């Protein structure tokens with residue numbers, strides 16, 4: 001029983017959190033006058049995780065990231081990084097974090113290597129060897145001597161991440177790292193983030209690019225109207241809701257029959273003419289037998305995978321009344 005047109009293949013990245021908590025927030029809240037930008041946020045991120053932070057415009061993602069970085073002060077609640085309180089131990093915490101929060105401020109007249117040197121000098125203690133390592137990590141060796149002005153946006157973005165990596169941070173926080181990138185730049189960014197994951201970095205990134213998050217992150221946090229509305233493993237989200245995709249010869253007739261069953265009331269056709277349906281006792285085998293015995297033998301039948309975008313909109317839709 002294999003689908004002729006299986007749902008779009010999705011590689012779900014693995015994460016290898018080792019258990020050590022890198023970031024924890026307690027009731028983190030930010031008000032701007034009467035506007036509640038972030039409300040009572042409790043979250044925990046462990047070492048080695050790559051966590052995506054998703055939400056529509058104005059959901060509170062940037063405000064949260066700014067509070068985590070100590071750039072703005074929470075109205076209430078607190079942030080703990082590496083087990084230390086940000087409010088009281090900021091100086092020892094911040095060197096352990098690499099960030100890309102706004103458009104990268106690069107020296108466009110300098111090469112990648114010289115940009116890294118210049119930023120390394122400001123940070124202090126960045127060895128020549130580390131600069132080589134970073135150039136390799138962000139894939140800019142071949143263009144390391146060209147001026148940054150001549151780089152594509154994707155290359156500039158990678159250089160900015162390289163700068164964030166100079167002091168070998170334990171946690172990387174990226175606000176919309178794929179912003180403004182064309183498809184090729186997005187692929188470059190994705191490859192880089194995957195490499196960082198392989199290097200056991202903890203990465204927390206916000207994004208509007210759901211497809212990218214799906215491919216890079218093992219866990220996603222959905223934010224809406226200042227609240228965390230879902231915290232899910234990507235693999236779990238994509239497993240779907242126990243539905244099946246069925247292809248058969250007379251889909252419209254079969255659909256009517258399915259919709260008459262107590263378990264099949266939400267059966268529907270997808271854009272390609274296949275049926276999406278639940279199954280009796282959530283069993284694909286029972287669905288296959290039912291359809292075959294009813295005169296609609298399936299040509300193919302397989303579990304339906306969900307697209308993260310659909311999940312996102314359904315979660316946001318569920319919480320629309322929260323605004």
Ligand SMILES: Nc1ncnc2c1ncn2[C@@H]1O[C@H](COP(=O)(O)OP(=O)(O)OP(=O)(O)O)[C@@H](O)[C@H]1O
Pocket residue numbers: 032035036037055056057058059060061062063064
């Ligand atoms: N400095 C500020 N003064 C007043 N309101 C602000 C300020 N910064 C953010 N806000 C408001 O707080 C809410 C959350 O904004 P935030 O920028 O955190 O959302 P976001 O999820 O990052 O959105 P986007 O995806 O558009 O970047 C919005 O309603 C925004 O208008």
